[in-house]
Amino acid sequence: MRALVLALVLLATPAxxxxxxxxxxxxxxxxxxxxxxxxxxxxxxxxxxxxxxxxQNQSIDDSNAGLAQDLxxxxxxxxxxxxxxxxxxxxVTDRYGDYVRLTPPxxxxxxxxxxxxxxxxxxxxxxxxxxxxxxxxxxxxxxxTEEERARLARLSAE
Amino acid sequence: xxPELGHFALVLALLLAAAQxxxxxxxxxxxxxxxxxxxxxxxxxxxxHAVFVATAFGCLMWSxxxxxFSVENVYQNSHSLKxxxxxxxxxxxxxxxxxxxxxLILALCSAAVAAFGQNLPATLKARVLAVLGMVxxxxxxxxxxxxxxxxRVWPLPENGQDLNPLLQDxxxxxxxxxxxxxxxxxxxxxxxxxxxxxxxRVDAAWGRWVRPWTLAAWCSLTLGIGLGxxxxxxxxxxxxxxxxxxxxxxxxxxxxxxxxxxxxxxxVEKREALKVWTILLALLTFSLSxxxxxxxxxxxxxxxxxxxxxxxxxxxILILLAITVGGSLLLFAWRAPSLEPKxxxxxxxxxxxxxxxxxxxxxxxxxxxxxxxxxxxxxxxxDAKITVGPPFYNATVFPVFVPLLVAMAVGxxxxxxxxxxxxxxxxxxxxxxxxxxxxxxxxxxxxxxxxPALGFALALWVVLAAGTDLAERIRLxxxxxxxxxxxxxxxxxxxxxxxxxxxxxxxxxAGIAGxxxxxxxxxxxxxxxxxxxxxxxxxxxxxxDIIGPNWRGTAGVLTLLRDGEPVAILEPQRRFYPVxxxxxxxxxxxxxxxxxxxxxxxxxxxxxxTVVRLHWNPxxxxxxxxxxxxxxxxxxxxxxxxxxxxxxxxRRREAAVPAAxx
Numbered sequence: 001m002r003a004l005v006l007a008l009v010l011l012a013t014p015a016x017x018x019x020x021x022x023x024x025x026x027x028x029x030x031x032x033x034x035x036x037x038x039x040x041x042x043x044x045x046x047x048x049x050x051x052x053x054x055x056q057n058q059s060i061d062d063s064n065a066g067l068a069q070d071l072x073x074x075x076x077x078x079x080x081x082x083x084x085x086x087x088x089x090x091x092v093t094d095r096y097g098d099y100v101r102l103t104p105p106x107x108x109x110x111x112x113x114x115x116x117x118x119x120x121x122x123x124x125x126x127x128x129x130x131x132x133x134x135x136x137x138x139x140x141x142x143x144x145t146e147e148e149r150a151r152l153a154r155l156s157a158e
Numbered sequence: 159x160x161p162e163l164g165h166f167a168l169v170l171a172l173l174l175a176a177a178q179x180x181x182x183x184x185x186x187x188x189x190x191x192x193x194x195x196x197x198x199x200x201x202x203x204x205x206x207h208a209v210f211v212a213t214a215f216g217c218l219m220w221s222x223x224x225x226x227f228s229v230e231n232v233y234q235n236s237h238s239l240k241x242x243x244x245x246x247x248x249x250x251x252x253x254x255x256x257x258x259x260x261x262l263i264l265a266l267c268s269a270a271v272a273a274f275g276q277n278l279p280a281t282l283k284a285r286v287l288a289v290l291g292m293v294x295x296x297x298x299x300x301x302x303x304x305x306x307x308x309x310r311v312w313p314l315p316e317n318g319q320d321l322n323p324l325l326q327d328x329x330x331x332x333x334x335x336x337x338x339x340x341x342x343x344x345x346x347x348x349x350x351x352x353x354x355x356x357x358x359r360v361d362a363a364w365g366r367w368v369r370p371w372t373l374a375a376w377c378s379l380t381l382g383i384g385l386g387x388x389x390x391x392x393x394x395x396x397x398x399x400x401x402x403x404x405x406x407x408x409x410x411x412x413x414x415x416x417x418x419x420x421x422x423x424x425x426v427e428k429r430e431a432l433k434v435w436t437i438l439l440a441l442l443t444f445s446l447s448x449x450x451x452x453x454x455x456x457x458x459x460x461x462x463x464x465x466x467x468x469x470x471x472x473x474x475i476l477i478l479l480a481i482t483v484g485g486s487l488l489l490f491a492w493r494a495p496s497l498e499p500k501x502x503x504x505x506x507x508x509x510x511x512x513x514x515x516x517x518x519x520x521x522x523x524x525x526x527x528x529x530x531x532x533x534x535x536x537x538x539x540x541d542a543k544i545t546v547g548p549p550f551y552n553a554t555v556f557p558v559f560v561p562l563l564v565a566m567a568v569g570x571x572x573x574x575x576x577x578x579x580x581x582x583x584x585x586x587x588x589x590x591x592x593x594x595x596x597x598x599x600x601x602x603x604x605x606x607x608x609x610p611a612l613g614f615a616l617a618l619w620v621v622l623a624a625g626t627d628l629a630e631r632i633r634l635x636x637x638x639x640x641x642x643x644x645x646x647x648x649x650x651x652x653x654x655x656x657x658x659x660x661x662x663x664x665x666x667x668a669g670i671a672g673x674x675x676x677x678x679x680x681x682x683x684x685x686x687x688x689x690x691x692x693x694x695x696x697x698x699x700x701x702x703d704i705i706g707p708n709w710r711g712t713a714g715v716l717t718l719l720r721d722g723e724p725v726a727i728l729e730p731q732r733r734f735y736p737v738x739x740x741x742x743x744x745x746x747x748x749x750x751x752x753x754x755x756x757x758x759x760x761x762x763x764x765x766x767x768t769v770v771r772l773h774w775n776p777x778x779x780x781x782x783x784x785x786x787x788x789x790x791x792x793x794x795x796x797x798x799x800x801x802x803x804x805x806x807x808x809r810r811r812e813a814a815v816p817a818a819x820x
Contacts, residue, residue, distance in 0.1 A: 027771055029760065030682045051545050057403050059547070062396055084258035102547025104532075114651045115552045120524040124517045131513075132505050 032069070034076055043076050046088050050075070051100050059102055163227050164217025165308040168258075171210035171265070172298040178203035178268070178291030186356075190280055197277055197280055200287035201272035207294060208269035215262045216448075218307050219249045227318050230309040230664030231255060237320035239708040247331035248321045253455060253471075256334055260451070260790045261301060263335075263342040266292050267371075271346065278367065285353035285770020288345075293345055296478045304471045319779035320708065320737035329389035337382030337409055341447035347419065347498055348444035348577040351437045352486055356492040360437065365427030368440065369798055374424055376416045377792035385410050386787030397773045399781060401674070402551040407530040408431035408450030411523050411616045416442040420513045420520035429574060431509060434494045435516070442489060446523070452479050453530070502577045503733075511569030563616045563667070566660060567623030571630065584739050585630060589622035605675055613671025620664030624657045654773050655795025659788050664782025672753075672777030682767040688719070692774025694755055695719045696728070701759070701768065709733045714759035714768060718748065730757045754778045 030123065034040040047061030052068040060068040060075070071092065078088040092100055104110045168757040178200060185196025219230070227233040235252040244251075250259040268290035274771055275283050301307070324330070350368045354360045386406070391399040400406065419439040426433045452475040503509040529546045536542045567589070571582040583590075589592050597615040605611065629635070631653065632645040683698035690696070699715040711733035718726040728746035734741070748755045753776040760769030 030680050031763075033680070049547075049549060051547060057547075062398070097543060099545055102545055103549040103553075104544045104546055109536050109540035110544060113528060113536075113546065113550075116528040116723075117525045117558070119522070120528075121517075121521045121558070124521055128513055128517055131721065135499075135502060144178040 032072055032076065039076075039079050039149075042085060043072070043079050045078070046075050046085055047072055049089060049102050050092055052104050053096065053100060078111060159317045160217050160220050161226070161308040161310065164214040164221075165306065167217065168298065168302055168308075169396070171207045171214065171261075172295065172302060174203045174207040174210065175265075175291050175294040175298055175815055178207055179295050180289050181288075181367070182291075183288035186281040186288070190386035193284075194280070197284040204265075204272035204287050204623045207291070208265035210300075211258070211261050211265040215249075215258050216256055218255055219246060221308075222246060222249045225318065227315045228310050228312075229307075230311045231307045233315050233318050234309055235321050236318040237708055238317055238319060240318075240326070240472070241707050243328070244321060244326045246332065248303075248325075250334050251321050251325045251331070254301070254305045257297065257305050257336070257337060257571075258307055260299055260338050261294065263338050264290065264297065264345060266708045267305030267342055267346050268294065268349075271349075280348075282353050282357055282364075284358050285521050286349045287351045289349035293349070293482070296481070297334065300478060304474050304810060317534065318737075320735065323709065323733070323735040323738055323740050324393060326708075326735075327389060327393055329385050329393070333382055333385040333389060334496070335382075336378045336385060340375050340377075340409075340416070341450065342461040343371055343378060344416060344440075344444045344447050346371040347375065347440040348486070351440035352489060354437060355489050358493060358496050360426065360433040362430055364428050365423050365430075365436075368436075369420070369423045372416060372419050372440075373792050373796050376413070376420055377789040377796075379409065379413045380785060380789045380792070383413060384782055384789075386783075389784050390580075390777075392747055396758070396771070397673075397676070397678075397745070397775060399778075402529075402548045403791060404530050405450075405454050407526050408446075408453045411446045411526050412443055412450060412522040413524070414519050415439060415446055418516045418523075421515050421519075423430065425501075425509050427510050428577050429501035429503065429509060431503060432498070432513070432516075433497050433499070436496065436759070438490060439516070439520075441483075441486045441538050442710055445479070446527075448475075448479050448482055450561075452476060456738045478745040503574070505597050506572070506579050508569065508572045508574045509576045510577075511565060513574055514561065514565055516567065516764070518558055518565075522555055522558045525558065526551065529554070544620045548555040560612075560616065563620055564662070566663070567619055567626075570623075570656065570660070571625045586623060586626055589619060589626050592622060593619045602782065607675065610671045613667060613674060617664045617668035617671060620667065621661050624661035624664065627660070628657050651798035652795045655791045655798070657791075658794060659791030662784045662787030662791055664784075665780050665787060669777045669781030669784060671777065673775060674779070676775040676778070678774075679770075680770045681770055681772075682763070683770045684767050688773070689770070691755070691772040692753070692776070694772075694774060696757075696772065697724075698768065698770060699727075701762070704731065706733065708737065709735045712759075714757075716746070716757050716770070718755070728755070732759060749779050751779060752777065 009052045024091050034043060044061055048059050050071060052058045052060045052061045052063040052065055052071070054067050055063045055065050058068070062068075074092065075088055078091055083091065089101065093105075098105055104113060170381055181196050181203065182200035185193030185199070187193065188196065202297065220226075220487060221229045221232050223236045223242070225232065225236055225245065227236075231252060231377070235255075236248050240248065248255070250256045254756045268287060271278075271286055275286075278286070292362050299818050350364065354364055360604070373670070383406075386409070389400045390401065391397065414446050421438055422432050424438045427437050444732055452472065455471055455475055455746065481489055501675050505513075512622070529550055532546050533544055565585060568579075568582050572579075572587055593615050596618055597611060600614060601608075601611050628646075632640050632642040637645075677692050681689050682772060683689060685698060685700035687696045688695060695718075697717045697719055699717050701712045701714050704713050712733045713729040716728040717724045720730060726746055726748055730746040731744040733742045734740070743758050753774060756773040756775055756778075758771045760771065762768040
């Protein structure tokens with residue numbers, strides 16, 4: 001609980017705090033690790049999905065900041081308590097909001113984000129298709145003029 | 159005195175750049191004869207402006223070299239104990255100095271166009287110089303008004319505040335110059351595009367002029383991005399090399415579009431098709447370079463790289479961005495319809511494959527663009543605070559790259575205009591069979607994870623396809639070997655460069671896939687204890703204190719054992735920079751060229767055990783070998799005869815390259 005309170009205090013002033021917190025590059029402490037390798041692996045996987053809120057764009061798995069350590073501990077507590085990966089992420093998201101998720105959820109605010117790749121590709125594909133269609137109409141070679149035919153005859157005679 | 163000289167030189171450069179952006183343009187509008195005198199001011203003002211910017215840059219570098227702490231910028235970013243290399247590279251390790259570097263490279267590029275562009279049509283040259291002058295004017299104004307590097311401080315400080323220790327590193331010292339050379343190189347392509355729109359003419363000669371600049375810019379961007387990711391790999395301490403950080407994305411976006419531009423310019427040059435699209439690409443590529451500058455300098459998006467940011471500067475750059483993008487797109491909308499389309503081709507043809515390349519690269523770029531700016535958008539529109547992190551990009555960009563990698567094998571084998579797809583595929587039979595056999599064996603015997611397997615298979619496919627392309631061109635096996643070798647020597651450099659760059663993509667991809675299967679070990683070790691990672695066994699032999707010029711630290715001693723005998727020592731360090739009060743980790747990397755053994759140490763507990771983190775990264779060095787090879791491919795292609803019609807053109811190109819060494 002102390003960890004959560006600390007984290008929330010830090011969260012309250014993210015913009016002011018973040019430039020001050022020096023980038024702390026991670027060498028995760030093995031003492032944090034869970035004894036069961038399978039559970040530990042799950043905790044690592046979940047950790048890569050959660051943002052370290054006081055860092056510059058790092059996951060909690062990559063950061064040595066105090067908050068990231070606390071969040072790693074919370075994740076491991078939930079994993080040991082038997083939560084599924086989604087439940088752990090939901091647990092953290094309920095307290096910190098969607099900002100903590102490195103994979104944004106699909107909802108009204110992010111629909112455009114998730115649809116955009118397909119949309120861009122489809123629009124681009126349509127544009128290319130239209131380009132080829134137009135070319136077919138415009139670029140059908142014009143029939144040879146009288147003069148060109150005469151030149152051709154001259155050339156092939158040579 | 160020296161800083162004042164530099165400041166004065168910047169203002170003079172601004173005046174000359176302003177003249178450069180107006181006079182030649184008026185001259186070109188009056189025509190070849192009546193405007194000749196005005197057009198002749200183009201080269202002189204461009205060269206003069208370059209001389210003054212170089213003077214200003216030299217003055218700033220001097221202030222850093224002699225540690226003149228009366229200059230605010232030096233005081234804030236340097237320290238008398240800092241090694242000389244980082245005093246000098248510290249010139250651009252800060253916002254103001256990096257702007258001066260940006261200006262210097264831009265000025266050198268426009269001077270190079272001025273000095274060595276004799277074979278350009280006079281009006282085109284005048285207009286290119288004018289557009290470059292406008293860009294320079296905007297950025298000179300920005301630098302002088304909001305980011306003056308020559309401000310003085312009073313009272314005189316005793317010593318400086320030192321450079322961010324993360325920047326005191328050879329990889330990062332030369333990362334910005336390459337990146338900027340890339341960004342600014344796209345400015346030349348942009349200027350050519352604007353000039354062509356004003357002229358209302360785009361032809362094969364235009365394509366030949368734009369391609370070397372785009373190629374040079376692309377090579378520099380490639381190297382710049384490669385250096386940045388290499389730095390992240392060895393300095394940030396957990397072995398990652400790409401984080402989809404907003405600022406990384408900002409450099410990736412112009413690279414993606416520059417790659418597309420590089421390929422579509424071939425079509426303009428060879429077939430005079432896709433002209434309107436190529437012009438648009440040139441405009442957008444530079445716009446994204448500017449956007450990159452905006453994102454980094456404004457601090458709109460918080461990121462690892464936001465070393466110096468300031469919202470007021472952001473507004474200024476945003477206005478510059480709006481004028482440049484808006485102005486050039488208006489010009490495009492107004493003039494592009496007058497460009498006559500030429501060159502017919504069917505979808506299945508070399509041109510068609512390049513269209514597909516452009517579609518996929520543009521899509522990848524758009525995805526990165528949306529992902530990078532979406533958090534800002536969601537905040538403004540829906541008041542939703544969200545993060546778009548690596549999982550999003552991995553899920554959206556990789557699927558775009560898979561068809562691209564499959565298709566890039568086929569494209570070079572297709573003839574122009576109209577092609578037989580089956581005939582091209584038939585030539586790739588052998589490559590396909592090898593890839594298939596490899597994939598089956600790999601999954602059955604080595605590793606069952608699908609993504610790395612797909613990565614390796616695609617990498618092999620791309621490399622084999624490049625080999626097939628080469629073999630086809632020299633008719634290997636179908637004519638006597640000696641004749642094949644003679645043909646290989648006679649191949650156009652452009653083709654050779656393309657083959658190298660394509661193979662390099664495969665090599666780089668293999669390295670990236672290798673990171674996907676890299677085992678790691680995080681453990682607590684007491685002196686004398688032994689651990690393993692991948693195929694290696696290491697013994698921890700304690701720590702020793704070390705002292706650097708402006709830092710102190712500890713090094714962990716890890717002895718690599720083979721059959722119980724020591725073969726090498728790895729010494730990962732933890733450093734502390736007292737002036738900036740910042741700790742950094744220095745990884746120890748032992749590379750065999752095929753795999754890296756990567757070690758980092760963490761804190762030591764009260765009981766005397768030290769946290770040791772070890773990675774064994776198979777193929778990791780290939781990521782950067784591939785990156786360098788890509789740039790080599792670009793450089794080989796630059797030496798193609800086609801791109802240096804006449805001696806002046808050759809000298810111009812060479813002038814563009816030394817700037818890389820600045």
